[in-house]
Amino acid sequence: MSHSHRSFSSLVVLWIIFSFAQLFLCCKCLAMEKVLVLGMDGLDPQLLEKFMDEGRLPHFKRLADQGGYTPLGTSIPPQSPVAWSNFITGGNPGTHGIFDFIHRNPANYLPEFSLAQAEPPGKSIRLLGYQFPLGGGGMKLMRDGEAFWTVLEREREDVSVTICRMPANFPPVEMRGNALSGMGTPDLLGGYGSFSYYTTDPPKDYETVSGGKVYVVYPLNNQVKGILHGPQNSFKVAEDRAPIPKTEVEFMVKMDPENPVALIEIQGQEILLEEGGWSDWVQIEFDQIPLLWWDSAHGMVRFYMKSIRPEFSLYVTPIQVDPARPDIPIATPKEYAPQITKAIGPFYTQGLAEDTKALSGEVFDDREFLIQAGIVYEELVRHFEYELSRFEKGLLFFYFGTSDQCAHMLWRAMDEKHPGHIPDLLEYSDALGEIYEDMDAMLAKALEIADDDTVIMIMSDHGFGPFYYGFHLNSWLADEGYLAVKNPYMRGKGEFLSNVDWGKTKAYALGLNSIYINLKGREGHGTVTSLQKEALVEEICEKLLAIQDPRNGEYVISKAYKTEEVYMGPNTIKAPEIIVGYKRGYRASWATSLGSIPEGWFEDNVEAWSADHCMAAEELPGVFLANRPIKLKDPALYDVTVTVLSLFGVKPTGQMIGRNIF
């Protein structure tokens, strides 16, 4: 054999070995492409470490020991819509344009929900007192920036992706895989959850109860008649200047004369409930045009027979969009919601379904709130088990909100320093620990289906801190001369900044962390020029950091972020000028969030909503755990985005500012 022949043979052998090696590595690579990300809203590092140290979270501990655990840098401000949008886009609020739960219309200063807004309907024709839309209308996701799973699907057509209940994704962005929307999804009335309560024993201040409606009823011959108020009749033409009429469905409750049992009759359905019992989901149709079936709005509710005698009290959940026949886009593809329903039964579709407002409004007590939150959680578990059972490879993201909503409400039970704490609550002092154990049980389910090549990540969007005191930010701005009050005698009255003299106002607060400069050319009645803005922002920030609570001498605000310095991206221009970073224990007061200007600066928070995270980002990091070693120091939410893409060999796009954590 000649020398050249031998060389050729050697090359062929090398090529074959190289090809096999490539094939092996490729198979190995494909086998590793099973990535499971669990989003646990508000999971707090201090509490997690405490419960891990107590041996209560064996699966979290195992994950932390096997791979790694670290606090996770949150967003500025640490509000869920902002934080999850950082994760979704791999950027910051300058990228995605979500700065707070509440934004404002600069033209009229009215508040708006930041995540989604209704689009105006198109033209319509009128006939016999009804209007028939010819198109347009619907809901619009207000988040900008490309979702990371859009990038993943574009770059890797072979990867299957499922995104379950991701916040800030309503309506869900179009994709090849499956997505169910989460936080930001409204109830059938278009709001963020409004319960109905029919009672002979209304709670105090029931006429102004927030997040629901209380109806006083009068039983007659052991029967109670009620009306369930549905969505606005979009086909009905409002007469003159009257509001658009609402759809409604009558129901009857027949009480057993001797036993604590009642029968609810509604739209031909009969539901028998014992006192203290919850019904299953009951489908309701709200007819908009009589005798036409195709115009109905499809909802569903659960009834809770709180008490029958001596007082009658019936709670009805906010009317959910029926996932078996959704009238608004809660899933993509649209068949995905009915598919889940078929597999696990009907479920809460609104975002943040734990009825915190029923507890705050004294319609629920703490025990009842935990039962209702338990119903929400059980539905999440069933959905999660369903997704795990069919998860073979690709990316699965699944979100749990229980850890967040329960922390908001139950903190006062374990914190004896809290102004809202009462000794009776000690019974629930460990309830939050039990919620963390539930999250550990979810992780256990994930670990069960994971093989050696599956990457599992747990992440939370922010941590938690007590909400002891509310700070009236607009009142402070008024007293410092930045906000002019129109009528000083009416200072405590009115919302939506209705008592503000805009012609003399330089800055105002709306939402939970935001201060806006009343800028000429942007705001409806702006007074501050862009040349004056920077010095004004500087001055207000300095003063914010110097505020002390006279009752205990503590500083109230640990950070005053100038958004031009901490945000980058095309939406920075729309941001509030200052994000207020409260110290742990303090938050914007209830009056501040919707633009009221009460007397004084401080109030004790005695509400059931007793903990929060709308504080300084540095005070409340989230958590990150994975079954892979964590190499990046001080990772943040946007780093998780880049890490997920890297696991599939996809490079970050230009909008992404994160780095690979592994």
Place this chain on the structure above:
Amino acid sequence: MFGSKVKLDKELLDRAKRISLVAGYASVEEFIAHALEKEIQQFDGADSEEEIKKRLQGLGYIS
């Protein structure tokens, strides 16, 4: 200016003057402009303050 003049019933104008003083408006013109703006919003299809409030109140973060 001719274009900005609107005729009002004297009794209605007197009532508007009284209320604008009580409510702290700088002038009756400011009060009437504010009232008109609110009405026009309804016809423009904008949400009423009450509707906005109802929708937002489901959020636990606000009251």
